[in-house]
Amino acid sequence: MVPLNPVTILDISLLFSALIGGVVLGAIYALMSVGLSLSWGVFGVMNFAHGEILMVGAFSTSVILGLLGINIVFIIPMVLGLTFLIGFLLQTVVIRPLLRSGAPFLIVTIATFGVSLILQNSVLTMFGARYRQLPTILKGAFVWGDASISFQKLLIIGIVLFAFLVFELFLTRTNTGTAVRAVAQDKEVAELVGVNVQIIFAIVLGLASLMAGLAGILIGSIVWIFPAMGTEPFIKATLVVILGGLGSLRGSFVAAFIIGLIESFTTAILGVFWAPTILFVLIIAIIIIRPSGLFGGHNK
Amino acid sequence: MQKQKGILWKQIIAGILIGLVVGLIGGYFLGNSMAPSGPLFKGEIKIGYAESLTGSLATEGQEGLNGLTLAVEEVNAAGGLLGNKLTIITGDTGERDPLTVTSVFNQLIDSEQVDVILTGVCSNTNFEEQTCNDKQMLYVISGSSAQTYAIIGNNGSSYPYVWSFAPLYSAYYTVPYYMDQWKNEGFASLPTKKVALITSDNPYSKDIADHLRTNFVADNWTVVVDETVPLETITDWSAILSKVRTAKPDLIVNTDYQYANEAAFLSQFLENPTNSYMFMQYAPSTPEFINLTGTQANGIFYDFPWLTTRDVPLYAQLEDNFKARFGYTPGTYGHMLYWELYAYVAAVKAAGTYKDKLAVANQIAKTNETTSLGTIVFDQQTHLAEVGETMLPPTYYQIWNGQRVLLNTPYQKGNFTTPPWFH
Numbered sequence: 080m081v082p083l084n085p086v087t088i089l090d091i092s093l094l095f096s097a098l099i100g101g102v103v104l105g106a107i108y109a110l111m112s113v114g115l116s117l118s119w120g121v122f123g124v125m126n127f128a129h130g131e132i133l134m135v136g137a138f139s140t141s142v143i144l145g146l147l148g149i150n151i152v153f154i155i156p157m158v159l160g161l162t163f164l165i166g167f168l169l170q171t172v173v174i175r176p177l178l179r180s181g182a183p184f185l186i187v188t189i190a191t192f193g194v195s196l197i198l199q200n201s202v203l204t205m206f207g208a209r210y211r212q213l214p215t216i217l218k219g220a221f222v223w224g225d226a227s228i229s230f231q232k233l234l235i236i237g238i239v240l241f242a243f244l245v246f247e248l249f250l251t252r253t254n255t256g257t258a259v260r261a262v263a264q265d266k267e268v269a270e271l272v273g274v275n276v277q278i279i280f281a282i283v284l285g286l287a288s289l290m291a292g293l294a295g296i297l298i299g300s301i302v303w304i305f306p307a308m309g310t311e312p313f314i315k316a317t318l319v320v321i322l323g324g325l326g327s328l329r330g331s332f333v334a335a336f337i338i339g340l341i342e343s344f345t346t347a348i349l350g351v352f353w354a355p356t357i358l359f360v361l362i363i364a365i366i367i368i369r370p371s372g373l374f375g376g377h378n379k
Numbered sequence: 380m381q382k383q384k385g386i387l388w389k390q391i392i393a394g395i396l397i398g399l400v401v402g403l404i405g406g407y408f409l410g411n412s413m414a415p416s417g418p419l420f421k422g423e424i425k426i427g428y429a430e431s432l433t434g435s436l437a438t439e440g441q442e443g444l445n446g447l448t449l450a451v452e453e454v455n456a457a458g459g460l461l462g463n464k465l466t467i468i469t470g471d472t473g474e475r476d477p478l479t480v481t482s483v484f485n486q487l488i489d490s491e492q493v494d495v496i497l498t499g500v501c502s503n504t505n506f507e508e509q510t511c512n513d514k515q516m517l518y519v520i521s522g523s524s525a526q527t528y529a530i531i532g533n534n535g536s537s538y539p540y541v542w543s544f545a546p547l548y549s550a551y552y553t554v555p556y557y558m559d560q561w562k563n564e565g566f567a568s569l570p571t572k573k574v575a576l577i578t579s580d581n582p583y584s585k586d587i588a589d590h591l592r593t594n595f596v597a598d599n600w601t602v603v604v605d606e607t608v609p610l611e612t613i614t615d616w617s618a619i620l621s622k623v624r625t626a627k628p629d630l631i632v633n634t635d636y637q638y639a640n641e642a643a644f645l646s647q648f649l650e651n652p653t654n655s656y657m658f659m660q661y662a663p664s665t666p667e668f669i670n671l672t673g674t675q676a677n678g679i680f681y682d683f684p685w686l687t688t689r690d691v692p693l694y695a696q697l698e699d700n701f702k703a704r705f706g707y708t709p710g711t712y713g714h715m716l717y718w719e720l721y722a723y724v725a726a727v728k729a730a731g732t733y734k735d736k737l738a739v740a741n742q743i744a745k746t747n748e749t750t751s752l753g754t755i756v757f758d759q760q761t762h763l764a765e766v767g768e769t770m771l772p773p774t775y776y777q778i779w780n781g782q783r784v785l786l787n788t789p790y791q792k793g794n795f796t797t798p799p800w801f802h
Binding site for chain 1 (some may be wrong): 433434435437438440441580606607608609611612613614615617618619620621622624625638639642643647650651667670671707
C-alpha cells in the first residue's frame with residue numbers, strides 16, 4: 080500500500096507546474112481522442128488501430144528524417160498525408176467490406192484490433208524494439224520559480240489549438256465537412272440527398288488517422304518512440320471519448336483537458352501513484368450520473 | 380438464416396485467408412532464422428527462451444535473443460552439442476503479466492518440451508522459478524535476484540533446477556556510504572544530506588528503494604521527497620520535479636528501472652536543475668539510455684553488480700562480435716544470454732547428456748565461468764551468482780560523454796565528479 084503523500088504547504092510553483100502539465104497532457108489527449116470520437120460518431124466503429132497509427136506517424140517521421148535529413152517541419156506534411164492514406168485504406172480495404180457483408184460491429188472492431196497487431200509487429204520487425212526520439216523544434220524552457228515548462232511543450236499546446244481551429248473550420252465551412260456532419264447525424268438521409276457515404280467514411284477515418292499521426296509526432300518530440308507506444312495513448316483516448324460522450328467532438332475536447340488536469344493535480348497533491356485511481360473513480364462517478372458521458376446525445 | 384450462414388462462411392474464409400497470409404509471412408521469417416546449415420546433426424536440443432519480445436519491454440528481450448542466437452550459431456558451427464543441433468524456441472512474455480508468463484512457460488515446458496529455459500528476466504516476481512522447479516525444468520535467469528532470493532532463500536537444495544546469474548543486490552544499497560566516501564575524499568559536497576527518493580511500483584525498484592531509504596536514514600540523511608510512480612510510461616514528471624526543486628536535495632535517487640522513464644526524468648529535470656547529484660538505477664547501464672540522453676547524461680551515476688567495461692578483453696570481443704552480427708552495441712542482457720547458453724553447454728558436456736536435466740543442473744551448480752561481465756560462481760545456498768573481487772565485483776559508474784567511467788578498482792577510470800548542471 081502506497082501512503083498518501085499530501086503537500087503540506089500550498090506551493091504555488093507546484094500548482095503552476097500541475098496546471099501547465101495538465102494542459103499539455105490534455106492537448107495531446109484531445110488530439111488523440113477527437114479522431115477516435117469522430118470515427119465512432121460517423122460510422123459507429125471503435126478503431127483499435129488508432130494508437131498504432133499514432134505510432135506509425137512517429138516512426139515514419141523518424142525514418143524519413145533519417146533518410147532525407149531535412150528539417151522536421153518539412154516532414155510533418157508528408158507524414159500527415161501518409162497517416163491520412165492509412166486511415167483511408169483501412170476504411171476502404173478492411174472496414175467497408177466487412178460492414179457491407181453485414182458483419183456485426185464486434186467483428187469490425189476485432190478486425191481493427193488485428194490491423195493494430197499487424198502494424199505494431201511490422202514496425203517491430205522492420206525497425207526493432209529500440210527507443211528513438213524526434214528532434215524538438217524549439218529548445219529551452221520557460222522557468223518560473225521552481226516550475227518550468229519547455230518551449231516545445233508550449234509549441235505543442237499551440238499546434239493542438241491550431242489543429243482544432245482548422246478542423247472546426249473544415250467541419251463548418253466546407254462542403255465535405257458539412258457532408259461529414261450530415262452523415263454523422265443520419266446516414267440514410269444523407270445518402271438520399273446524394274452524399275457518397277462510403278467516401279465520407281473513408282475521409283473521416285483518414286482525418287482521424289491524420290490527427291493520430293500528428294499526435295504521434297508531437298508525443299515523439301517530448302518522450303520516446305517505440306513500436307508499442309500507441310497502446311497507452313489509445314487507452315487514455317478511449318477514456319476521454321467515453322467521458323466526453325461517444326461521438327461528441329466537443330465533449331472529447333473538453334474531457335481531454337479534464338482528464339489531463341485531474342491527472343496532473345492528483346500527481347502534484349497526492350502523488351503520481353494515485354492519479355489513475357482518482358481518475359477512474361471520478362470517471363465512474365460521472366458515468367453513473369450521466370451514462371452517455373458529459374456531452375453525449377447533445378452535440379455531434 | 381441462409382444469409383446469416385453465408386455471412387458466417389465468408390467471415391470464416393476471410394479469417395482463414397488472413398491467417399494463411401500472417402502464417403506465411405511469419406513462417407518465412409521463422410524459416411529463415413532456423414534454416415539448416417553447416418554440419419549434419421544427429422538430433423536437436425531445444426533451448427527455450429522466455430522474454431518480452433513485443434511491447435514496451437521488448438528492447439532487452441530482443442537483445443537477449445540476439446545474444447543467445449550468437450552463442451547458438453557459434454556452437455552449431457562448431458558441430459553442435461554432443462552432436463546435436465541447438466534450436467531456439469521463443470516464448471513472448473509481453474508486458475510480463477502473470478497469466479501471459481504462465482502460459483508461455485506451460486507452452487515451452489509441456490507443448491514444446493524444451494530441454495532448458497533461459498531468460499534475462501521475464502516476470503515481475505520471478506514466480507516462474509517455482510513452476511520450473513516443480514516441473515523439473517532447468518531454468519537459468521539473470522535478473523531480479525531479490526525476487527529469486529524471496530523464493531529460494533537459503534534453501535537452494537530444494538531448488539536444484541533454478542540458477543541465477545544475478546548476485547544478491549546488497550551492493551545496490553550502498554549509495555549513502557559511497558556518497559560519504561566521495562565527500563570525505565573531496566569529490567562531493569553534501570551541505571544538507573537531504574535526498575529525494577523516487578521509485579516505481581514493481582518489486583525490483585521498490586525493494587531497492589526500501590533498502591536505500593533504510594540506509595539513508597541510518598546514515599543521517601533526511602528523505603525530503605518520497606514518491607512511488609506506477610509501473611508504466613511516465614510522460615510528465617513536472618509535478619514530482621517541482622517538489623524536488625522546492626526541497627533542493629543534495630542527492631536525487633530514481634530507482635524506476637525503465638530507461639525511457641529515467642531519460643524523460645533527466646531531460647525534464649535539466650529544464651531547471653538544482654545542485655543535486657543524481658543516481659539512477661539500472662537504466663544508465665543500457666545503451667538505449669545513453670542514446671536517448673546523449674550528453675545530458677553527463678554526471679549521472681549508478682551501481683551495477685556486473686563489470687561492463689571494454690577493459691575486460693572478453694567484454695570488448697563479445698561487444699564487437701555482437702555489433703558485427705546485429706548492427707548495434709548490446710547492453711547487459713546481450714552478454715548475459717550469450718553466457719547462459721555457454722554455461723548450459725559446459726554443463727551438458729560435463730554431464731555427458733542433455734536428457735537428464737537433474738544431472739545437467741548438478742553440473743550447472745559447479746559453474747566457474749569467466750564471462751565478459753565477471754566470473755560466475757554460484758552460491759550453493761541461494762543459487763545466486765556470488766559477489767566478490769574475483770567473481771562479480773560491485774561497481775559504481777558515472778556517465779561522461781556517452782562512456783561509463785568506472786569508479787572502482789580494478790578497472791578504475793576516474794573519480795566521482797560534480798555534474799555539469801551544478802551552478
